[in-house]
C-alpha cells in the first residue's frame with residue numbers, strides 16, 4: 001500500500017549546533033508547559049530567556065488539554081530562539097515549531113512510549129518540516145513520583161543504580177538515538193545525583209541533557225559540572241519570568 005504524503009526535506013541544523021557547542025559551551029533550555037503558561041507573560045519570559053542565554057525553548061508537558069500550536073505560534077512571533085516540541089503524547093505535535101525531541105522512554109518497558117506513539121505519528125512527521133531529534137528519555141528516581149512516571153506507567157531507574165543508568169544510556173546510543181535525556185521529574189525538590197550524571201556522561205559520546213528539579217544557579221552549575229551538555233529548566237520560572245535571569249552566565 002503506498003504511503004500517503006510527501007516526505008519533506010529534513011534539516012539537522014539544530015542538532016548540528018548542539019554538537020558544535022558540545023564540550024565548548026553549555027546549553028540552557030527553557031521548558032514551557034502549555035497548561036501553565038499565560039499569553040500575557042510570554043513577552044517578558046522570552047525577553048528574559050534571551051538575556052539569560054537560553055538557546056532552546058521546549059514546549060510540552062505530561063498533561064496538555066489544549067492544542068500547543070497557539071503557544072508555539074506566539075513564541076515564534078516573539079523570538080528567534082528555536083522552539084522544540086517536547087511532547088507527552090502525539091496530540092502535542094504541530095508544524096509551527098522548529099523541531100521535535102522524539103522521545104523514546106528507554107528507562108521503561110511500556111511499548112507505547114518506546115515505539116507505539118512513534119508509529120502513530122510517523123506519517124505525520126514525515127510530511128512535516130519539523131527537525132526530528134531522536135532522544136533516549138530516561139526517568140531517574142528523584143524523591144517524588146513524577147507525572148511522567150505516573151502517566152507512562154513505568155518505573156524510574158533507582159538513583160543509586162548507576163550501572164543500570166549507564167547501561168540504559170549506552171543501549172540508547174547503540175540504537176542510534178542522538179541524545180540522552182536524564183529526567184528527574186518536573187517539579188522535583190532537587191536535582192538528580194551528580195554522580196549518576198557524571199557516570200552516564202563518561203560512558204556515552206552523544207550529547208547529554210539533564211532536567212528536573214533545577215531550581216537555582218547552584219543546581220544548574222552542579223548539573224553542568226557533572227557533565228550535562230544541556231540543562232532544562234521549567235518549574236523554577238513558572239509565574240516568575242524574570243527569575244530566569246538568575247541563571248544568566250552559568251552557561252559560560
Ligand code: 1GP
Pocket residue numbers: 031183184185186187188210211212213214232233234235236
Ligand atoms: C521536566 O526536566 C524538565 O521535564 C524540567 O523540570 O520543571 O523541575 O524544571 P522542572
